[in-house]
Amino acid sequence: MSLLEVRNVIVDYKTPGRRPVRAVxxxxxxVGSGEIxxxxxxxxxxxxxxxxxIVGLQKLxxxxxTLNGVPVSPVGRRARPRADLGLQMVFQDPYSSxxxxxxxxxxxxxxxxxxxxxxxxxxxxxxxxxxxGLSAAIADRYPHEFSGGQRQRIAIARAxxxxxxVIVADEAVSALDASTQAQIAxxxxxxxxxxxxxxxxxxxxxSVVQHIADKVAVMYLGRIVETAPTVKLWESRxxxxxxxxxxxxxxxxxxxxxxxxxxxxxxxxxxPPTGCRFHPRCPVAMDRCRTEDPSLVIVEDSRAAxxxxxxxxxxxxxxxxxxxxxxxPR
Numbered sequence: 001m002s003l004l005e006v007r008n009v010i011v012d013y014k015t016p017g018r019r020p021v022r023a024v025x026x027x028x029x030x031v032g033s034g035e036i037x038x039x040x041x042x043x044x045x046x047x048x049x050x051x052x053x054i055v056g057l058q059k060l061x062x063x064x065x066t067l068n069g070v071p072v073s074p075v076g077r078r079a080r081p082r083a084d085l086g087l088q089m090v091f092q093d094p095y096s097s098x099x100x101x102x103x104x105x106x107x108x109x110x111x112x113x114x115x116x117x118x119x120x121x122x123x124x125x126x127x128x129x130x131x132x133g134l135s136a137a138i139a140d141r142y143p144h145e146f147s148g149g150q151r152q153r154i155a156i157a158r159a160x161x162x163x164x165x166v167i168v169a170d171e172a173v174s175a176l177d178a179s180t181q182a183q184i185a186x187x188x189x190x191x192x193x194x195x196x197x198x199x200x201x202x203x204x205x206x207s208v209v210q211h212i213a214d215k216v217a218v219m220y221l222g223r224i225v226e227t228a229p230t231v232k233l234w235e236s237r238x239x240x241x242x243x244x245x246x247x248x249x250x251x252x253x254x255x256x257x258x259x260x261x262x263x264x265x266x267x268x269x270x271x272p273p274t275g276c277r278f279h280p281r282c283p284v285a286m287d288r289c290r291t292e293d294p295s296l297v298i299v300e301d302s303r304a305a306x307x308x309x310x311x312x313x314x315x316x317x318x319x320x321x322x323x324x325x326x327x328x329p330r
Contacts, residue, residue, distance in 0.1 A: 002030035003198045004054070004087070004166045009063035011046075011053050021270045023049040025222035026063070028296070031166055031198035036189065038213030038230070039202045040245065044266045046222040047202045048092075051170045054200070055089045056080075068165060085113065088159040092171035094151035098143040104129070104154055105139035111161030128157040132187060149180035156187065166198040173208060185212050207249050210234060218242045221277040222269060224296055228303040238305035240282045276308065284309065 011024040024046045031037045039047050052058035054065050056075040065072040070083045088111070091097040099107055108125040126136045132153040143151055152172060159167055169188060173181040189212050192199045203209050209216060209230070216233050218226040218241065226239040237243040244262035251259070264281040267273055273280050279289040288308050297312040298304045 002032050004031040005066045007064045010061040012061040027224050029217050034196050036199045036213045038209035038216045041219035045219045051168045051202050085162040086165040088164040090169045090172045094155045108158045132157045168200045170202045225306045239307045241278045
């Protein structure tokens with residue numbers, strides 16, 4: 001059974017003098033116990049908006065998010081329902097997400113509930129700090145006294161305080177240097193496995209996702225266009241956009257091809273293309289792609305794609321033909 005279920009979520013932003021911008025256009029995904037799901041895509045594709053919508057920080061236009069079968073409520077001025085405390089978020093910038101005027105242990109203790117929030121709050125907060133690799137000696141210090149990696153560890157400790165079922169990590173390592181990225185990513189993996197949590201890891205860096213995720217959901221212009229187990233996704237891609245993203249990853253292998261960035265730019269979400277949203281950039285687009293929008297359908301066991309080249313319920317069509325095709329202006 002999935003801990004987190006996201007069903008047909010739509011998020012619109014109202015803009016002065018213009019029609020609403022549909023940042024998320026019907027996204028669905030699931031995260032299970034002890035499972036890491038990577039949500040990937042270029043900047044501007046709606047990943048962070050979906051993440052904020054999942055935890056209740058962004059109002060949904062429609063759709064539903066449930067945690068352990070219970071609908072997640074939007075964050076308001078009142079304290080969150082206890083059931084919603086099981087869904088926590090780690091943000092990209094650990095400095096802006098921490099209060100510069102409060103001691104570290106007090107910020108970690110904010111998430112404690114029940115008896116732990118009273119007399120033993122400091123003790124439990126220190127234990128949480130130690131669980132993410134920090135010393136008890138830092139408990140009375142302030143955020144500005146730490147490096148970016150240390151601040152992110154503090155933010156993770158705070159997220160762990162209410163014993164969450166699922167953590168949403170929104171670009172949680174992108175602001176860090178390479179070695180620190182690896183340390184924080186490995187920490188999140190270890191915590192997920194040890195505590196039986198679910199982790200939705202939002203990132204534009206597929207090389208990190210490849211090494212830590214069990215499954216990958218690929219997002220383009222507000223839509224999930226492919227989902228697959230990570231190993232299968234790197235063996236072969238079912239959607240041209242996924243293939244383009246993977247080809248853009250640099251490799252240290254001596255016989256590897258040079259990375260090639262996806263052609264073109266992500267279209268304006270306020271005026272998305274007709275038909276398949278990727279067709280203006282797609283090297284294998286056909287007439288149907290320009291007029292009909294494909295749904296995300298199961299193509300084979302544990303894989304799904306939103307592409308007219310993929311027969312629903314039939315054997316997957318591998319897109320290796322992209323190696324010999326070049327983009328033409330459309």
